[in-house]
Amino acid sequence: MPKIEVSRQDLFKLSRMKDPGDAELANLLTLVKGEIDCSLENELKIELNDTNRPDLWCIEGVARALRCSENGPENHLSSMSSNHLSIAVNPDMQAIRPYIAGFRATGWKLDQEGLNSLIAVQEKLSESYGKKRSRAAIGFHRAGEIAFPVCYVSVETGELMEPLGYEEQISLSHILTDTEKGREYAHLLEGFKKYPVLTDTNGVIFSFPPILNSNTTGKVCEGDDDLFCDVTGTDWETVQLTATMLACNLEDHGAIITPVDVLYSYDVPSPDRKVTTPVLFADCMSVTKDEVKKVLGIDISLDSVREALLRMDYASVEIEGDTLTGILPVYRRDGIHAVDMIEDIAISRGLESFEPLLPAQFTIGHSAPVEELADAVRTVLVGAGCEEILRPALTSWRKIREITRTPIDPVMIANPMTEEYGVVRNTLLPGLLDVESTSAHASYPHRIFESGEILISEDDGVCRTEISLACLVCGNKADFGDIHSILGSICYSRDFDLSLRSVEDERFISGRCATVIINGRASGVIGEFHPAVLTEWGIARPASGFEININSLKE
Amino acid sequence: MTEERDLHPLEKKLLTYLGNNGKSSDVDIISESDLPDEGSFRRAAQWLLSRELIIEESREKEVFVELGPLGKQNLQVGSSPELAMLRATKSDSISLQEIQQDTSFDKGRWGSAFGALLKSGLLKKSGDDVLFPGEPEETVYQEIWDLVYIPLSDETEIRFADLPANVAEIVDSRSPRRGKSRAEFILNEVVTSILDITAEGREALKKALETVTIGVMTSEILAEGSWKDARFRRYQVDIPPSRIHTGRLHPYRQFLDTVRKRFISLGFSEMTGSLAENEFWNNDALFMPQFHPARDIHDVYYLEEGRSVPPPSDELEKRVAAAHENGGDTGSRGWGYRFSRAQSLKAILRSQGTALSARTLGSSPDIPGKYFAIARCFRFDQVDATHLPDFFQVEGIVLGEHINLRYLLGLLKLLAEEIAGASDYKFLPAYFPFTEPSVEMHIKHPELGWIEIGGAGLFRPEVCLPLGIDVPVIAWGLGLDRMAMLALGLNDIRDLITPDLTRLRNMKIKPDRLLTGREGDTNAKN
Structure with missing residues (x-):
């Protein structure tokens, strides 16, 4: 979940409200699916639970929601400058980093807090929403240093730029190897013979997305009041929405936004290979009164619905007959179905306003047959003096195959976190032996068992989960006879025939190992563990065990 | 006297002994009374002491001398190597090598005796030969033999404190605290407790002897009906139980x-x-887009190449794919991307x-x-x-x-x-x-x-x-x-x-x- 850190003072200044205290703030944050993670004197950490609402991952977004819920909707990006700037995109870019959006923001004088919030939102959006700058990366520049119009072009890797924070011209390829950001994001340009840059009207490179800005334009600092923002990336929607969200943020601070006409030389999801950014999204959804009632369980007028949605900053809400059509604010694209708008109605009205109802329809509860069977067997085993064990389903190849000598390979994980948890168990016995190897100090004899899921792979690779049952006795007087008796008592209690057929199995002592046959069906294995296995596990006392498929005890 | 309770059979035996013999040491009680073993005595004494039916008059620490493995060997041979060496060198000068030809003791033991006697000044050395110019019977080694070996051969107890100083010194030096396997003597410390019955104890014993009490119930008692004329011994019910490990379900x-x-x-x-599962059921059917961050390689475990889970029906997969791509007929506009069947079928945990x-x-x-x-x-x-x-x-x-x-x-x-x-x-x-x-x-x-x-x-x-x-x-x-x-x-x-x-x-x-x-x-x- 995204978390943001904001200054309390700034948050309430931007929200145009008095600090209501943590309890009331927690209540207000339900509007943005947010929770106070940590609250200090002037520092707030807010966790935002909606991973589908990147517009909220910044102080401006949270403040806007609080403002609108109190004062109604705001018209975002409705009074932009009509003097458009332009970016021309050269054809090579399609293969390298195809999309770009931008805008100029004039008239908001950056103070320290403003600069902080700008950096915070840039980091948050490019890391999470931009997928670590691959889908979208953001650059802020001092617009006054740029000679427009701007080109988004590819250049040779040896071209020079003075990167932000450096006093000398460095080739692009060296920026990738010799700067911190270069090394961090070089993989995004791996395999390309040319690199993406922004050049000004004189052909001077002033930005190297998605890596670094130049020292001339990128050195945004306190006091600046004329910014240029570029967003580049590989995903059309991510790039456009990022630019739009940022433009709204800057406008909220009082900046006038100048749009940019981006002129592509290849087809893009916009007519005439041309798009004006920031794009003013206007996703619309329609509902009827009955549909609202069906989902929310409340009978409210469409006028009330309209009021609720306007407090969620909807760009427009129109009622026509018994249908209400809402248009999302320009910075949101998360409404893809009417239910998304219906949730906004619920959030706007507050969940506490909904009276809970108990599901009234009668249903009969059943436990799963295999679990019921397992329960019956567990009860018999506890009666036989056995202690139940619970072990993770993930374990290691070494424990199953090498130490225990299980004859069948377990299913391996392709991307394990560690080798220790690199396979899914296909037998429970190693888990019980693991218990023995760590429990020499617990008074003997030990009688332990586990019933649980194991993963079996058929010859064709198709995987299937089984509930297995394993039991182990360990101690100086525990032998094959003991474990046989326990198995016998299970079969006897279920009125099943038990017989054993001698078999060879590396895990057990030769001549003291058998296939378990229950009601004529081969169901598992029983035996006295081989001293070599016990020694490998570091177990100093004799042990015997069995493992059967619990379904073999099914009627 | 604390709470009224019947005497346990062990308590009764101990009280009976003390009642008959008066003040007695625990050693005597253990060896002479009807109590089956030392553990039973200790338990009974503990209970009776806590109820003040008996008292401990005094505790004494005593050290007894016992023979170690070397001492036992000496007893078998009939002499210590020192005594034998003194006898052998009494009249003739003789070399250590010659003495060592006598195999009653091994060379090492002869050697240590030789060293000890030289050090004590009893043996006189001339060249390789040695001579003892005195009577072996008048040396401390004879005293040790008489005061320690002889009584111990008869199983008589020897108190360390009773030994004369010169004997005690040597016995002590040959009783190592460690390495008892090479010891001539072992000093055994025994704490003796002197117990006596109290007036309340006599009273309790008298009461106990007057009635037939039943301890552990048996089938015979039931069959004979003997319980009718007896009374049941009252148990001390508040003793903490001993812990047993039961079978139990995992917490x-x-x-x-x-x-x-x-x-x-x-x-x-x-x-x-x-x-x-396959990604279809874990994610796709739940309308989680295939680019969703929670589906990242760093969030989900993939099974190794070649493992699979049965795929959904083609028809179902088509409907889910359509919902993802453009909403299908769900009234949604979908996620707007190209659904990948290959990803959908990947096996994961x-x-x-x-x-x-x-x-x-x-x-x-x-x-x-x-x-x-x-x-x-x-x-x-x-x-x-x-x-x-x-x-x-x-x-x-x-x-x-x-x-x-x-x-x-x-x-x-x-x-x-x-x-x-x-x-x-x-x-x-x-x-x-x-x-x-x-x-x-x-x-x-x-x-x-x-x-x-x-x-x-x-x-x-x-x-x-x-x-x-x-x-x-x-x-x-x-x-x-x-x-x-x-x-x-x-x-x-x-x-x-x-x-x-x-x-x-x-x-x-x-x-x-x-x-x-x-x-x-x-x-x-x-």
């Missing part, structure tokens, strides 16, 4: 069993499924129990219907005090014609009260990719304050319609591991799956506290 499993029973009692049916709900929806569930599953789930996490390699979630669905947000809140309220045992709870708007609206539930824990324990939502139409469900469905889920830690009072989540039997045996289980961590909390509202 965490008991917790899970309780959760299971409660869901069944609320009318939910149990779902089960495979640990291995189930990362959320909701996969089971998806499968249930896809196989003609009952309507109305309520389902739950306690599902083992896997996420890509480092194992530590708050993360397990795999963990349990309880998840499920409620379907019905009339289901809506208010019933969803009612269900959560039910889960808070009946499953989590909480009386204070609140609902917050939440986000889950497959539900809209979505709600999470926080409950007030007595010590920790507000904690999130689960969530619910109405499945999106993009989930339900492709699976053939046209009624609203509540999807809900609760995290169990955290609740179990609270209930079992654990701070480290790894304790839930510990391989350490001692730790497991020491885990306390209180069935009425299992779900709340607080006694009787489930009934608090009644």
Whole structure:
């Protein structure tokens, strides 16, 4: 979940409200699916639970929601400058980093807090929403240093730029190897013979997305009041929405936004290979009164619905007959179905306003047959003096195959976190032996068992989960006879025939190992563990065990 | 005298002995009384002392001399090597080598005797030969033989304190505290306690002798009816019991069993499924776009190449793919990307129990219907005090014609009260990719304050319609591991799956506290 850190003072200044205290703030944050993670004197950490609402991952977004819920909707990006700037995109870019959006923001004088919030939102959006700058990366520049119009072009890797924070011209390829950001994001340009840059009207490179800005334009600092923002990336929607969200943020601070006409030389999801950014999204959804009632369980007028949605900053809400059509604010694209708008109605009205109802329809509860069977067997085993064990389903190849000598390979994980948890168990016995190897100090004899899921792979690779049952006795007087008796008592209690057929199995002592046959069906294995296995596990006392498929005890 | 209680048979035996013999040492009592062994004596004495039926007059420490292995060898030979050497060198000068030809003792023992005698000045040396110019019978070695060896051969006890100083010095120096296997003597420290019967003891004994009392009941007593003329010895019932290790269910499993029973009692049916899933059921059927961050390689475990899970039917897959791409006929505009069948069929380890709900929806569930599953789930996490390699979630669905947000809140309220045992709870708007609206539930824990324990939502139409469900469905889920830690009072989540039997045996289980961590909390509202 995204978390943001904001200054309390700034948050309430931007929200145009008095600090209501943590309890009331927690209540207000339900509007943005947010929770106070940590609250200090002037520092707030807010966790935002909606991973589908990147517009909220910044102080401006949270403040806007609080403002609108109190004062109604705001018209975002409705009074932009009509003097458009332009970016021309050269054809090579399609293969390298195809999309770009931008805008100029004039008239908001950056103070320290403003600069902080700008950096915070840039980091948050490019890391999470931009997928670590691959889908979208953001650059802020001092617009006054740029000679427009701007080109988004590819250049040779040896071209020079003075990167932000450096006093000398460095080739692009060296920026990738010799700067911190270069090394961090070089993989995004791996395999390309040319690199993406922004050049000004004189052909001077002033930005190297998605890596670094130049020292001339990128050195945004306190006091600046004329910014240029570029967003580049590989995903059309991510790039456009990022630019739009940022433009709204800057406008909220009082900046006038100048749009940019981006002129592509290849087809893009916009007519005439041309798009004006920031794009003013206007996703619309329609509902009827009955549909609202069906989902929310409340009978409210469409006028009330309209009021609720306007407090969620909807760009427009129109009622026509018994249908209400809402248009999302320009910075949101998360409404893809009417239910998304219906949730906004619920959030706007507050969940506490909904009276809970108990599901009234009668249903009969059943436990799963295999679990019921397992329960019956567990009860018999506890009666036989056995202690139940619970072990993770993930374990290691070494424990199953090498130490225990299980004859069948377990299913391996392709991307394990560690080798220790690199396979899914296909037998429970190693888990019980693991218990023995760590429990020499617990008074003997030990009688332990586990019933649980194991993963079996058929010859064709198709995987299937089984509930297995394993039991182990360990101690100086525990032998094959003991474990046989326990198995016998299970079969006897279920009125099943038990017989054993001698078999060879590396895990057990030769001549003291058998296939378990229950009601004529081969169901598992029983035996006295081989001293070599016990020694490998570091177990100093004799042990015997069995493992059967619990379904073999099914009627 | 403390509380009235009958005499235990052992106590009776000890009191009888003291009654007959008066003041006696414990050594004497153990060897002469009817008490079966030293342990029985100690127990009986302990009980009687605590009830002041006997008193300990005094305690004395005494040291007794015993023969070590070398001493026993000497006794067998009939002489110590020193004495033998003195005798051999009494008249003739003779070399050590010549003495060592006598094999009564090995060369080493002859050697040490030789050294000791030279050091003490008894032997005179001239060249290689030695001579003893005196009478062996007048040396300390003869004294040792007479005062120690001879009485011990007769099993007479020798008190160290009774030995003359010169003898005592040598005996002490040849009684090593360690390495007793090469010792000539062993000094044994014995604490002797002198016990006597008290007036109350005599009284109790008299009473005990007057009546026939029954200790352990036997079938003979029942058969003969002899109990009719006897009285039953009263037991001291407040002695702490000895601990036995019983067979028992695992504490965490008991917790899970309780959760299971409660869901069944609320009318939910149990779902089960495979640990291995394909991405289709784990994610796609839940309308999680294939680019969703939670589907990243760093969040989900993929099975090795060549392993698979049976694919969904082509028709179903087409409907789900359409919902993702453009909404299909769900009324949605979809996620707007190209659905990959290859990714959909990749085998993974189930990362959320909701996969089971998806499968249930896809196989003609009952309507109305309520389902739950306690599902083992896997996420890509480092194992530590708050993360397990795999963990349990309880998840499920409620379907019905009339289901809506208010019933969803009612269900959560039910889960808070009946499953989590909480009386204070609140609902917050939440986000889950497959539900809209979505709600999470926080409950007030007595010590920790507000904690999130689960969530619910109405499945999106993009989930339900492709699976053939046209009624609203509540999807809900609760995290169990955290609740179990609270209930079992654990701070480290790894304790839930510990391989350490001692730790497991020491885990306390209180069935009425299992779900709340607080006694009787489930009934608090009644």
